Amino acid sequence: MAAGVASGMSPGKPKRGGLAEFKRAFTGIRRGETIAGYLFLAPNFIGFIIFLLFPICFAFYIMLTDWSLSKQPEFIGLKNFETMVNDRLFWKSLGNSFYYTFVAVPTGIFIAFWLALALNRKMRGIIFFRTVYFLPQITLTVAAATVWRWIYQPEIGMINHLLEMIGIDGPKWIHDTKWAMPSVIIMSNWQGIGFAMLILLAGLQGIPEEYYEAASIDGASGWQRMRYVTLPMLSPAIFFVIVTSLISAFQAFDQFFILTQGGPAHATTPLTLYIFQNAFSFFKMGYGAALAAVVFIIILVITIVQWRLARRWVIGFDEDDN
Amino acid sequence: MASWQKTKDNFLGQKQTNLLMDLLVYVVLAIVGIIFIMPFAWMVANSFKDIRGIYQYPPTFIPEVWQFGNYSEAWTMTHFDLGFLNSAFVAAAVVLGQLFTASLAGYAFARLRFPGRDKIFLLYISLMMVPFTVLLIPLYVQMRWFGWISTLQAVIVPFLFTPWGTFMMRQFMVTIPRELEDAARIDGCGFFRTYWLIILPLTKPALATLAIFTFVNTWNSFLWPLIVLGKPKVKTLPLLLASFQNQSGMRTPWHLIMAAATFIVIPVLIAFIVGQKYYVRGIVTSGIKGGG
Numbered sequence: 001m002a003a004g005v006a007s008g009m010s011p012g013k014p015k016r017g018g019l020a021e022f023k024r025a026f027t028g029i030r031r032g033e034t035i036a037g038y039l040f041l042a043p044n045f046i047g048f049i050i051f052l053l054f055p056i057c058f059a060f061y062i063m064l065t066d067w068s069l070s071k072q073p074e075f076i077g078l079k080n081f082e083t084m085v086n087d088r089l090f091w092k093s094l095g096n097s098f099y100y101t102f103v104a105v106p107t108g109i110f111i112a113f114w115l116a117l118a119l120n121r122k123m124r125g126i127i128f129f130r131t132v133y134f135l136p137q138i139t140l141t142v143a144a145a146t147v148w149r150w151i152y153q154p155e156i157g158m159i160n161h162l163l164e165m166i167g168i169d170g171p172k173w174i175h176d177t178k179w180a181m182p183s184v185i186i187m188s189n190w191q192g193i194g195f196a197m198l199i200l201l202a203g204l205q206g207i208p209e210e211y212y213e214a215a216s217i218d219g220a221s222g223w224q225r226m227r228y229v230t231l232p233m234l235s236p237a238i239f240f241v242i243v244t245s246l247i248s249a250f251q252a253f254d255q256f257f258i259l260t261q262g263g264p265a266h267a268t269t270p271l272t273l274y275i276f277q278n279a280f281s282f283f284k285m286g287y288g289a290a291l292a293a294v295v296f297i298i299i300l301v302i303t304i305v306q307w308r309l310a311r312r313w314v315i316g317f318d319e320d321d322n
Numbered sequence: 323m324a325s326w327q328k329t330k331d332n333f334l335g336q337k338q339t340n341l342l343m344d345l346l347v348y349v350v351l352a353i354v355g356i357i358f359i360m361p362f363a364w365m366v367a368n369s370f371k372d373i374r375g376i377y378q379y380p381p382t383f384i385p386e387v388w389q390f391g392n393y394s395e396a397w398t399m400t401h402f403d404l405g406f407l408n409s410a411f412v413a414a415a416v417v418l419g420q421l422f423t424a425s426l427a428g429y430a431f432a433r434l435r436f437p438g439r440d441k442i443f444l445l446y447i448s449l450m451m452v453p454f455t456v457l458l459i460p461l462y463v464q465m466r467w468f469g470w471i472s473t474l475q476a477v478i479v480p481f482l483f484t485p486w487g488t489f490m491m492r493q494f495m496v497t498i499p500r501e502l503e504d505a506a507r508i509d510g511c512g513f514f515r516t517y518w519l520i521i522l523p524l525t526k527p528a529l530a531t532l533a534i535f536t537f538v539n540t541w542n543s544f545l546w547p548l549i550v551l552g553k554p555k556v557k558t559l560p561l562l563l564a565s566f567q568n569q570s571g572m573r574t575p576w577h578l579i580m581a582a583a584t585f586i587v588i589p590v591l592i593a594f595i596v597g598q599k600y601y602v603r604g605i606v607t608s609g610i611k612g613g614g
Contacts (some may be wrong), residue, residue, distance in 0.1 A: 003521045004483055012556075018475045021437055022437045023352070025435075025436055028604060030435060032513070033434050033436065033513070034434075034435075034436040034437070036430075036434055036512075036513035036514070037430045037434035037435065037436030037439065038430075038436060040426045040427060040429055040430035040434065040513070040517070041427050041431075043422070043423045043426060043427075043483075044423040044424065044426060044427035044483050044488060045427070045442070047423065047479075047480075047482055048446070048449075048483050050464075051461065051464075051479070051480040051483060052449055052452075052457070052483070052485065053445075053449065054460075054464075055457045055460035055461045056449065056452055056456065056457070056460070057465070058460035058464070059456055059457070059459065059460045062459055062460060062463070067412030069463070084441060115351075115354065118347045118350060118351055121344070121347060123344055123347070123348070129351045129355055131598065132355045132358055132359060133354070133355070133358055134594075134602075135358065135362070135591070135594075136358060136361075136366045138538055138590055138591070138593075138601075139362075139542075139587050139590065140541065140542035140544070140560055140586065140587065140589075140590065141544065142542070142544050142560040142563055142564055143365075143560070143563060143586050143587050144361070146563060146564075146567060146579060146583050147362075147364065147365045147580070147583060148577070149567075149582070150364075150368070150576050151361060151364060156376070156377055156381065157381065158360075158395040161380055161381055163408055164380075190357075190358065190361070192345065195605065198602060198605055198606060199605065199606065202606040212379075220408070221423065227547045232427075233509065235607075247453070250452050250453075251454065251455050253544075253545050254545065255333040256419075257544075257545075257548075257564070258564060258567075272455055272545075275455065275458070275459075276458075276545070279459050279462070280462075280549055281456065285459055285463065288458075288459050289459045289460070291471070292455050292456045292458065292459060293456070295453060295455045295456070296452070296453055296455070296456045299453050303451070
């Protein structure tokens with residue numbers, strides 16, 4: 001699906017001729033169209049330059065400075081990155097980001113996959129279930145996390161009460177260094193599964209029924225049909241869900257901020273929260289920007305690795321790609 | 323009835339309907355459904371309890387004492403009226419602004435020929451991938467330069483322009499048959515009138531998708547407002563909810579917090595239920611997440 005988007009965006013061959021082409025566009029019969037084109041684009045493009053292109057370039061400068069905002073930025077080259085290497089909390093938060101991302105995303109997609117399979121059956125009332133599973137997704141994370149913070153309370157929370165009813169002495173959840181991260185992951189998956197489920201469901205619905213019929217005629221068992229029809233046909237959707245989920249998981253912030261505030265003992269401080277603290281609590285703009293660059297690089301690498309790997313297992317990846 | 327008889331069954335690729343299997347799936351779906359609904363139900367149920375009911379052990383699901391005043395108390399304690407206005411104003415401004423700039427630029431990219439168009443479009447697409455985390459700090463510094471800290475401009479103006487929305491508009495408008503426009507042009511319509519009278523009405527589904535997405539995202543937005551909106555006067559609802567739970571004294575007033583959470587969630591639920599069709603289509607075609 002991502003590859004489909006990529007193919008849709010190919011804007012055609014770049015035209016040669018630069019200035020001459022430019023002149024012709026403004027003098028000939030197409031003059032009106034050229035002017036209209038620039039005018040239509042102008043409001044968007046001006047905003048794009050001021051609020052996207054410029055900040056991105058500016059970020060490259062800030063990360064090379066020592067800057068507390070109260071005085072002028074001091075250019076210090078790559079020193080922020082040197083600091084980072086020796087910063088224990090940086091490595092801790094980097095580890096937390098990886099822990100969160102690489103546990104939350106696979107478990108979430110695994111559950112979403114089975115839910116999508118179940119929802120793909122033609123049964124009465126299925127749309128009702130689809131809506132229910134999707135509701136947490138549109139609920140604002142701040143409100144959802146607030147409710148979960150209360151559900152997780154060790155003494156008066158709902159979960160430990162339910163566990164007690166079946167004779168289990170529940171952990172301290174968000175107040176326990178070991179359980180805090182799993183607590184955030186459970187809450188995030190509760191909230192985020194609807195998205196993956198919906199994409200996978202759309203993928204399932206796009207598989208032509210004839211494929212299953214043909215497989216049945218060839219005597220394929222239920223498991224074989226899953227292995228040789230469903231999974232390969234669904235691979236573009238799975239790929240897409242993996243890439244987008246990894247990218248957004250690496251940038252998760254709201255649930256950490258509300259549920260645990262990064263604690264206890266930094267057990268749930270991901271990179272995004274660490275950037276926030278550095279930049280907006282300690283006003284270390286330069287160091288914060290350098291940390292943000294790390295997030296950017298990791299997301300870039302994850303994306304590139306995924307696209308490379310995709311050639312091996314995503315059906316039709318190469319054809320869609322160009 | 324006909325569609326019911328033609329029951330297709332993709333689960334493990336089985337062909338004929340298996341009643342027992344259906345039943346099993348229903349049971350699983352219902353259990354999972356209860357897990358998904360539970361936090362909402364817990365939130366609403368607790369929003370009606372009194373403080374004793376909140377700290378009572380073992381907790382009961384249905385409040386023993388119904389305290390409807392929680393809502394008005396939470397509302398005044400957190401100055402939600404102002405927060406509501408701020409949130410609504412910001413969401414409306416961002417939605418309208420994005421629809422306007424994205425559809426105009428989308429039309430330019432889809433239909434009008436001018437030098438540099440494709441290069442600019444490529445630039446848009448590549449910058450779409452930049453994570454917002456990278457923009458936080460430079461954009462914050464910029465807001466200070468503009469003197470926009472603790473003003474609503476800071477959460478509106480930078481978000482009036484959307485590469486993703488522009489991309490979506492362009493992709494949709496490319497599929498509109500050219501003949502419709504040509505007819506209008508022959509009748510003497512200028513480019514703007516063609517865009518306004520012919521293209522925009524045909525783009526309604528894409529506009530609706532963008533509007534709902536942008537509304538949900540703006541309404542739910544937390545990190546950026548947290549950074550730039552310091553003064554209570556300009557705070558949006560998610561900020562108020564977050565600060566409300568931190569100013570607690572001895573006992574956290576969970577019943578009031580739950581009441582506050584309930585009425586923040588409601589507008590989004592309504593938007594979702596009204597526009598579910600467009601929202602779902604938007605996710606499936608573009609894969610951009612709304613909400614959290």
